[in-house]
Amino acid sequence: MNDRPIALDMRDVRKVYRVGDSDIVALDHATLSVERSEMVALVGPSGSGKTTLCSIAGGILSPTEGRIVVGGEDITGHSESQLTSFRQRKVGFVFQSVNLVPFLTARENLLVVDELGRRTGAAARERADELLDDLGLTDRSKNLPSQLSGGQRQRVAIGRALMNDPELVLFDEPTSALDTELGAQVMELIRSEVTSSNTAAIVVTHDERITDYCDRSVNIVDGKLQAA
């Protein structure tokens, strides 16, 4: 299907935060490859660098050292506006906290992704409706986020993340706000969407049960990656 099966290639990535006089090494020589259709669980304690790794892989944060290639695009030396455009085209995000624009409906929260880039109009509307249907949200498409349940909001966020047909989707604790049953539902959804859309995914979690939905797990401790 694809001649470049590697969707994400991170090599020797370091991120050092300077706070006052001391350096905090949030990510230490992290090397990670994720293939298309592959779903990797990133497991580690709080403060171990999970969000930092995702932010760097998704082009929100620049590393101190190392090289990042996503879908064949080397973003290591990208400028801010190049990174913005890269995120818009190639990455899908589900963040740890705020995920939806409160004054846009569920459907508009998906469509806004198209609005921000090179507009495709009708094609985007079709894709949004398709995703909402897949996510079981067709009858909620006109609701504002405040009119949705936590699980529904999370599903809209997943739809938003997949809207631009990304090379790489990053899920930062997508189920932490949900109960066990809903969490399982959302993971199944993510699994099937990732498989059907042939994208690579990293799912951040503390929860061991979630790793069952993934192809493999990677542990992170104090910014260092180790295969599980």
Added chain:
Amino acid sequence: MFLALAEMRRAKARFGMLIVSIALLVFLILYQQSLRNGLLNSFIGAITTQSAPVLVYSVDGQRVIQGSVITPDAEALVASAEGVGEMGRLAQGTFSVTTSEGAFDASLIGYERPSLGAPETLTEGRLPAGPDEAVASDVDAADGFDIGDVVTVQPGGLEIEVVGLAKDAQLNAGPTLFVTYPTYLDAVVAQNPDAGEPPPNVIALAPADGVSDAELVANVNAQSDDLDALTKDDAARETPGVSQIQSSFLIIFALYALVVPCITGLFFLIVTFQKAAALTLLRAVGAPARRLVGALLIQATAILGLGYLLGVLLYAPVSQQRLGGIALSFETTAVVVWALILGAGGLLSSLFAARRVLRIDPIRATTGAGVGA
């Protein structure tokens, strides 16, 4: 467009309130502009409306026509000044008059030559052709000073018929009649048969060919320390009270010119703070900062435009009314000028919010920590 309009649609009350506040301020500004112009016209409209380009007062008159007295000697000095093309007397007095609508204190302005003191243009009717005819200010038409109406000078009973109307031609905020010099003298005699012929109050001048108004003013003033020649615009501006009115209103307008941008600027700053999380999220998922600033400016333009339009719609009917003795009118120039001032000021002030947007760091979307702080 999509973002800007979607947000406004979802927050109709909030944006609506801002539009209404701007509309009310615009209404107040324009209304006061009409009020100021109406007030000034009622004081000095007759001076700007009359045709003489240069007016010579006596220094003692302190630039009030009625207080100025031109002695025969002074008149001779004026006549001998270099550059005088045409010269004519002007006299003005306040008379008790009655019309079909009631009793009034009216100003009568008597001019010797129509080209030196009669209204320059008429909105209706004609200039007096014979004795006991007058041009009135259109402002007073409804008070029994319309064409065909007869105004009676009391006491004495001299009847003057209005044959023409001039726009905004009042003096001293009361009904004003332009009459020929003989008619003016008739009115004086009718009121007080023992008065004798009064001296002119002001000498009206036109410069000779090749002489400017300013040169003529300088020549006349050089003749004597007792003469106070002014161009007609200066005469209007220098009338006592006028500059105080001007500067009071200027302060009021300057405050308005600050208040509207402050309100818009603050509004958008607050809105931007409140939706910082959403803006950060949008930046994180690939919204270029300029897109978000664009949405902000679209909103600012829409709100200023709608607010201004609504303000003008409120102002339009009210501007046709009278306020006490002052006639107001729809000030088209003010509407255009204020649109530019408030539009520019409002957009400029929303740049503070735009700066806020440009400073958003998308990384904050990943932590969920206090965004926009």
